[in-house]
Amino acid sequence: MKVTEVKNDNIRLGGIATKLGPILAVIGIAFLALSAGLGSGEGWNTFWKSYLVGWMVSLGLCLGALFFVLLQHLTRSGWSVSIRRLAEGIAKNLTWLWMLFVPILIMVLKGDGAILYEWGDTHLMETDHLLHAKAGYLSPTFWSIRAIFYLATWTIIGTLYFKWSTAQDHDGDVKWTHKMQKWAPICMILFAFTQSYASIDWIMTLQPRWFSTMFAVYYWVSCMCGFFALIILFARFLQKTGHIQKSITTEHYHDLGKWLFGIGVVFWAYIAFSQYMLIWYANLPVETNWYMARQLGGWGPVSLVLLFGHFLIPFVLLITRWTKRWRSPLPIISAWLLLMFFIDIYWLVMPVVPEEAISSAKTYNELANNITAAEIGYGFSIVNFTCLIAMVLMVLGGTLINLRKCNLVATEDPRLNEALQFENA
Amino acid sequence: MSEVTPTNVTRGDLYGLAAEFTTTPAIYHAAEKTNAAGFKWFDCLVPFPVHGLDRAMGVKMTILPILVFFGGMTGLFAACVLQIFTNAMEFDFWALLPVVGYQYDVSGKPFLAAAAFVPVAFEMTVLFSALTAVFGTLFLNKLPMFYHPVLKHEALSRATDDRFFLIIEARDPKFSQDEVETFLKSLNPEAVIALEK
Numbered sequence: 001m002k003v004t005e006v007k008n009d010n011i012r013l014g015g016i017a018t019k020l021g022p023i024l025a026v027i028g029i030a031f032l033a034l035s036a037g038l039g040s041g042e043g044w045n046t047f048w049k050s051y052l053v054g055w056m057v058s059l060g061l062c063l064g065a066l067f068f069v070l071l072q073h074l075t076r077s078g079w080s081v082s083i084r085r086l087a088e089g090i091a092k093n094l095t096w097l098w099m100l101f102v103p104i105l106i107m108v109l110k111g112d113g114a115i116l117y118e119w120g121d122t123h124l125m126e127t128d129h130l131l132h133a134k135a136g137y138l139s140p141t142f143w144s145i146r147a148i149f150y151l152a153t154w155t156i157i158g159t160l161y162f163k164w165s166t167a168q169d170h171d172g173d174v175k176w177t178h179k180m181q182k183w184a185p186i187c188m189i190l191f192a193f194t195q196s197y198a199s200i201d202w203i204m205t206l207q208p209r210w211f212s213t214m215f216a217v218y219y220w221v222s223c224m225c226g227f228f229a230l231i232i233l234f235a236r237f238l239q240k241t242g243h244i245q246k247s248i249t250t251e252h253y254h255d256l257g258k259w260l261f262g263i264g265v266v267f268w269a270y271i272a273f274s275q276y277m278l279i280w281y282a283n284l285p286v287e288t289n290w291y292m293a294r295q296l297g298g299w300g301p302v303s304l305v306l307l308f309g310h311f312l313i314p315f316v317l318l319i320t321r322w323t324k325r326w327r328s329p330l331p332i333i334s335a336w337l338l339l340m341f342f343i344d345i346y347w348l349v350m351p352v353v354p355e356e357a358i359s360s361a362k363t364y365n366e367l368a369n370n371i372t373a374a375e376i377g378y379g380f381s382i383v384n385f386t387c388l389i390a391m392v393l394m395v396l397g398g399t400l401i402n403l404r405k406c407n408l409v410a411t412e413d414p415r416l417n418e419a420l421q422f423e424n425a
Numbered sequence: 426m427s428e429v430t431p432t433n434v435t436r437g438d439l440y441g442l443a444a445e446f447t448t449t450p451a452i453y454h455a456a457e458k459t460n461a462a463g464f465k466w467f468d469c470l471v472p473f474p475v476h477g478l479d480r481a482m483g484v485k486m487t488i489l490p491i492l493v494f495f496g497g498m499t500g501l502f503a504a505c506v507l508q509i510f511t512n513a514m515e516f517d518f519w520a521l522l523p524v525v526g527y528q529y530d531v532s533g534k535p536f537l538a539a540a541a542f543v544p545v546a547f548e549m550t551v552l553f554s555a556l557t558a559v560f561g562t563l564f565l566n567k568l569p570m571f572y573h574p575v576l577k578h579e580a581l582s583r584a585t586d587d588r589f590f591l592i593i594e595a596r597d598p599k600f601s602q603d604e605v606e607t608f609l610k611s612l613n614p615e616a617v618i619a620l621e622k
Contacts, residue, residue: 273540273543276540277540277541277543277544280540281532281540281541283532283533319494320490321490423476423477
């Protein structure tokens with residue numbers, strides 16, 4: 001395959017894919033409005049928690065893409081050039097994605113943070129000794145300043161990398177590659193810092209007494225799983241609709257499959273288990289409560305779904321070479337893992353630690369038998385799904401809109417030929 | 426073109442015939458043609474990895490991953506059995522011989538503490554996989570090999586520098602010295618060399 005062949009290929013978004021972008025975005029916004037309408041009926045705590053699930057999922061997909069783009073420049077990778085534009089298109093959503101966080105920010109700044117975050121309750125923060133010690137970090141003002149810093153960082157990096165990469169399509173100047181490589185290390189450090197603290201600020205502080213030093217990595221690895229599943233499906237979708245036939249080959253799917261297997265399945269399980277085992281072994285009530293909530297009542301089966309669905313079954317399915325190279329199973333497994341990514345974030349956000357029930361129970365069995373679904377926050381409402389669907393559709397639609405005015409392959413990248421010649425040994 | 430015609434090697438002592446090439450495309454196409462001609466016992470000596478040469482030669486995918494998988498499974502199984510047996514076993518043979526594990530109470534955890542067994546099971550899986558990979562590679566490549574017929578031919582030492590050699594071995598069922606020589610010459614080599622065992 002030659003670079004000229006790729007340039008003459010169908011590398012512009014066309015047909016149904018062009019129309020789909022705005023349609024998905026509009027449906028997404030409609031779903032969001034519907035969620036807000038349903039939220040007033042279901043209770044605002046349910047709505048905001050569902051909103052947070054949708055936000056962390058859609059953000060995670062874009063952050064995964066941003067990390068992938070930065071990593072390719074950091075390592076000066078050749079193989080990924082033919083798929084990098086798709087990741088850049090997903091990461092470009094960070095340009096507007098911050099708007100979805102503004103409602104939460106306003107809520108916290110207005111002093112209503114307690115609807116979602118326990119630490120938003122100023123009276124509780126003064127009376128509870130453990131929380132009082134954290135009051136400096138969890139003050140609404142400092143929290144908001146940090147949030148604005150993270151969002152600004154991602155917006156700038158996501159926008160700039162898309163801009164630089166597409167600018168190269170026009171003039172073919174190698175200086176853009178040098179520029180992206182030059183900024184990759186500093187952007188990667190900023191990314192690691194902001195992504196870690198964002199996951200701590202936005203998910204971990206839902207249970208403000210609990211902490212885990214593994215948590216930032218856990219959220220990152222979940223995002224990477226979601227992102228690699230998404231980009232495999234996205235590339236497959238574009239090829240099915242007649243785009244980029246020449247530049248994305250079996251070799252690229254194979255490598256994306258390896259990423260999905262290595263990071264999304266194995267490393268996810270490694271991190272999830274490491275976090276679990278240290279807490280289980282040390283057996284400190286302040287830490288074990290978090291897992292206790294996730295094994296009581298209905299959350300127990302959900303945890304098992306993650307163990308089997310996110311690790312054991314995909315591990316067996318993806319370990320062989322041929323499932324990664326054969327084009328039908330890989331998208332199916334990717335779709336499954338994308339679903340698991342949604343469940344994973346849901347499982348992180350929704351459960352509530354039943355602190356009173358735990359402290360008053362004499363034995364574990366007594367606790368397990370008497371616990372109610374309301375105490376552990378278990379129960380599905382339609383808002384859970386509408387919020388998630390809304391924001392995921394907005395990201396998908398936004399991605400297609402982002403890619404409307406540029407090539408679907410970085411045609412002028414000096415390493416494109418390397419990507420086309422690439423073969424897995 | 427300076428051809429060395431094999432004359433001084435008797436039929437019983439013949440290891441094979443080597444054709445010498447100077448470029449990678451030449452050895453690549455020669456390997457393709459040799460594979461297409463139906464030879465099974467042939468090999469290429471090259472000074473650096475030539476991409477796609479194994480496919481041109483028709484070399485099949487290695488079975489090493491399958492061996493490694495079963496090696497890993499063995500490690501996993503061994504680790505689980507060992508830990509469960511030594512920590513949590515309690516039974517007797519026909520009410521005569523009681524078998525009890527080392528049932529240590531570690532911070533009130535159950536004897537059959539699955540979470541505590543996972544790190545050991547993981548490490549054993551990795552260890553057995555790695556050992557299978559190392560020794561499997563050696564075994565499948567028939568290593569260590571202390572003698573190989575090509576080593577004693579001075580002409581073939583250039584395979585470590587700037588020449589490419591394709592060797593058709595005498596044990597190939599289709600091997601007949603005259604025909605193979607004609608065939609190798611049809612590939613336009615620099616030379617055809619007879620190799621003694």
